[in-house]
Amino acid sequence: KAYAEKAIEIIGKWSESLRSLDENNAKLLVALSGYKFCNAAEILRYTYPGWTENHTAAFTEMIMSVYYPLLRFYFPQANGNWDGAIMHTLLSIAIFTNDRPLFDNAVYHYLHGKANGSLIKYIFPNGQCQETTRDQGHVQMGLGEFAGAARIAYTQGVDLFSAGDNRLALGYEYTSRFLLGEDIFSYGELSHRDKDLRNDYGIEYVYQHYKAQGIDMPYTRSICDKVRDKSSLILLTAFRAAFQGKTPEQRPLICSEIAYPAGALRVSDFKIPEDAIVVSPGDSLQQILDNEAGHKCTIFLKAGEYTMNKTLKIHSGTHLIGEGTKTVLMFTPSVRTAAIMAATPDMSDVVIENLIIEGAREHAAGFDPNAGRFERQRRYANNLAGISFRSEKNYTLSGITLRNLSVINFSRTGVYISGAKNVKIEACDFTENGTFVVPGPRLQHNLLLQRVDGGVVRDSRFDTSLHGAGVVLDHCRSLDLKDCEIARNAWHGVLLSECSGINISENLIEGNDGCGILSEFLYKGSSNLKIRKNRIRYNNGYGVEAFAVKNLSVSGNCYDRNGKLGEQEHLCSDLTLQMEKISVD
Numbered sequence: 313k314a315y316a317e318k319a320i321e322i323i324g325k326w327s328e329s330l331r332s333l334d335e336n337n338a339k340l341l342v343a344l345s346g347y348k349f350c351n352a353a354e355i356l357r358y359t360y361p362g363w364t365e366n367h368t369a370a371f372t373e374m375i376m377s378v379y380y381p382l383l384r385f386y387f388p389q390a391n392g393n394w395d396g397a398i399m400h401t402l403l404s405i406a407i408f409t410n411d412r413p414l415f416d417n418a419v420y421h422y423l424h425g426k427a428n429g430s431l432i433k434y435i436f437p438n439g440q441c442q443e444t445t446r447d448q449g450h451v452q453m454g455l456g457e458f459a460g461a462a463r464i465a466y467t468q469g470v471d472l473f474s475a476g477d478n479r480l481a482l483g484y485e486y487t488s489r490f491l492l493g494e495d496i497f498s499y500g501e502l503s504h505r506d507k508d509l510r511n512d513y514g515i516e517y518v519y520q521h522y523k524a525q526g527i528d529m530p531y532t533r534s535i536c537d538k539v540r541d542k543s544s545l546i547l548l549t550a551f552r553a554a555f556q557g558k559t560p561e562q563r564p565l566i567c568s569e570i571a572y573p574a575g576a577l578r579v580s581d582f583k584i585p586e587d588a589i590v591v592s593p594g595d596s597l598q599q600i601l602d603n604e605a606g607h608k609c610t611i612f613l614k615a616g617e618y619t620m621n622k623t624l625k626i627h628s629g630t631h632l633i634g635e636g637t638k639t640v641l642m643f644t645p646s647v648r649t650a651a652i653m654a655a656t657p658d659m660s661d662v663v664i665e666n667l668i669i670e671g672a673r674e675h676a677a678g679f680d681p682n683a684g685r686f687e688r689q690r691r692y693a694n695n696l697a698g699i700s701f702r703s704e705k706n707y708t709l710s711g712i713t714l715r716n717l718s719v720i721n722f723s724r725t726g727v728y729i730s731g732a733k734n735v736k737i738e739a740c741d742f743t744e745n746g747t748f749v750v751p752g753p754r755l756q757h758n759l760l761l762q763r764v765d766g767g768v769v770r771d772s773r774f775d776t777s778l779h780g781a782g783v784v785l786d787h788c789r790s791l792d793l794k795d796c797e798i799a800r801n802a803w804h805g806v807l808l809s810e811c812s813g814i815n816i817s818e819n820l821i822e823g824n825d826g827c828g829i830l831s832e833f834l835y836k837g838s839s840n841l842k843i844r845k846n847r848i849r850y851n852n853g854y855g856v857e858a859f860a861v862k863n864l865s866v867s868g869n870c871y872d873r874n875g876k877l878g879e880q881e882h883l884c885s886d887l888t889l890q891m892e893k894i895s896v897d
Contacts (some may be wrong), residue, residue: 316360319352320367327370330378340394342382346375346401347460350408357408375405386421388429391682392442393450395421395429396457403464419470422461423873424823424852426802428682431458431472432823432850433800435479436775437568439486440498445681448491449506455483456513463517473521475873476822476850477566481522481529484515485565488531497573499741499773500681511539516550526560570820570847571797574773575718575741576668577636585633588612601627605655613639613667617675621646625655626662626701634667636716641669643696650700651722657703665715669698671722671745684721685744685778695749697724697756698742703731707765710734717741723749725780728760735767735791743773746780746802753779754803762786769793777801782824789813799823804830805851811838819846827853828874832890833860844868848880855880859888 326349333342353371356363383398399418406415424430434442434454443450459480462472473480490496491507519532540547584590589609591597593616600611608629615638624641626632643651651669668675672684698719703709709732718741719726726745729735737759746756757780759769765788774782774796782798782805785791789812796819798805804826808814811831821828828848831838837860844865848855849872856866864883871880
């Protein structure tokens with residue numbers, strides 16, 4: 313009784329005095345405290361006779377007039393732990409106030425939120441988290457908040473734990489493995505900051521939940537064993553009656569192997585080709601390329617950062633190869649339009665492989681993975697594409713191969729190839745390209761192939777374009793796009809315009825803010841498209857949408873919760889142009 317009365321007193325004092333919050337962390341403070349208030353009020357409301365309707369009214373007024381207005385629009389542009397906490401509290405408010413539309417809105421955001429704001433955006437298919445390169449304290453916090461939101465939804469019969477092939481469990485296992493000292497692969501540099509094991513974000517409940525579902529989490533179990541004696545308060549609600557007696561055979565988690573890993577390789581001992589010209593940082597790379605113009609040559613770039621003051625121009629017959637992630641090409645702000653271009657409009661037989669082409673001002677692990685994004689998204693940020701191989705005539709460029717290449721953090725399109733034939737892109741990572749710079753959003757992408765005839769794009773990663781699509785095929789023909797990860801882009805996963813003979817198969821296409829795949833109509837429409845055996849899920853538009861495609865085959869795709877309408881495909885003969893939609897949300 314004494315504890316209940318004190319809890320009522322605390323809630324009552326806040327309810328009658330709290331009017332607003334402001335400043336930098338207002339949303340986060342409200343999000344981190346709201347679900348605790350709601351849980352306490354819910355328990356008192358239904359179990360303690362001293363709680364009255366007056367208490368309910370006063371508390372409801374506080375959470376709806378102070379808490380809800382701060383949280384209702386979420387904040388996906390912040391690091392993902394913010395929206396994890398916001399959803400945690402909004403679900404709690406929805407349950408306390410019996411507001412089904414609010415509950416459904418938070419559940420939809422949990423699976424489809426933009427930027428960093430959803431489960432699919434926060435945890436990658438390999439288990440790496442959006443904040444993994446920041447520090448492990450925020451990662452543990454973010455996982456805990458997403459888990460807390462899933463736990464509340466689960467009490468209402470909505471299972472978010474199993475979403476994305478148990479994506480939450482993958483995030484916990486990936487992080488726990490790293491915290492326990494194992495070496496794991498990551499995109500970007502793993503942060504060793506704040507690796508203390510946290511016991512205040514409900515990890516025990518997560519482990520017990522998945523264990524009851526028959527899912528083995530050995531690294532998470534080891535973390536629980538280490539922190540359990542420090543977690544008495546958390547343990548009070550970690551062992552649920554529904555879990556007891558459930559000891560099914562434990563099966564391993566399934567981690568996506570599509571295009572994983574992709575990009576520049578992590579190798580410690582790289583063999584230099586016998587006929588290679590060896591280049592070191594500080595050497596004039598452009599001068600060496602110019603000296604070898606006119607005949608085939610292999611240029612080996614030793615480990616280090618190569619800072620270019622002008623666009624690097626590639627001649628026919630060039631094979632440019634680096635030492636994986638240890639070879640980085642950087643470009644000063646004086647470089648405009650494109651970092652790398654063709655030296656001649658008939659460039660042919662070019663291979664670029666196993667190095668990083670960096671669009672950010674520096675190639676370093678920052679304290680906040682969002683900081684560089686904000687800089688690159690400014691309208692007047694350095695207006696620079698990564699690779700731009702373009703010809704004014706159709707198909708005069710030929711024989712272009714990009715392999716194990718990372719092109720990252722460019723304000724314009726990462727890789728733009730136009731007027732070429734026989735293009736191969738294999739095991740590449742084109743990520744975080746395409747922002748808000750002139751000429752504007754949705755014109756800059758991770759990969760743009762325009763008027764390309766013949767080729768293959770495979771085993772590659774096209775993720776997190778900040779204002780564009782993962783892959784755009786524009787007036788292309790006879791291309792295969794297969795075994796790629798195309799995820800978390802701010803527009804469509806794949807956009808096709810006026811193409812012919814395109815095969816899209818066995819890709820993972822998830823968490824894009826538009827459709828998974830859209831074939832649009834402009835003048836004639838596309839023809840002879842095959843879209844088959846792809847995993848297409850959690851995109852905000854249709855899984856596949858197509859307008860006026862002649863000879864379209866869509867088969868064997870695995871869909872999961874694309875869009876709001878339930879229908880996963882929209883295939884029609886309408887000659888409908890895609891136009892800007894004015895939102896009133």
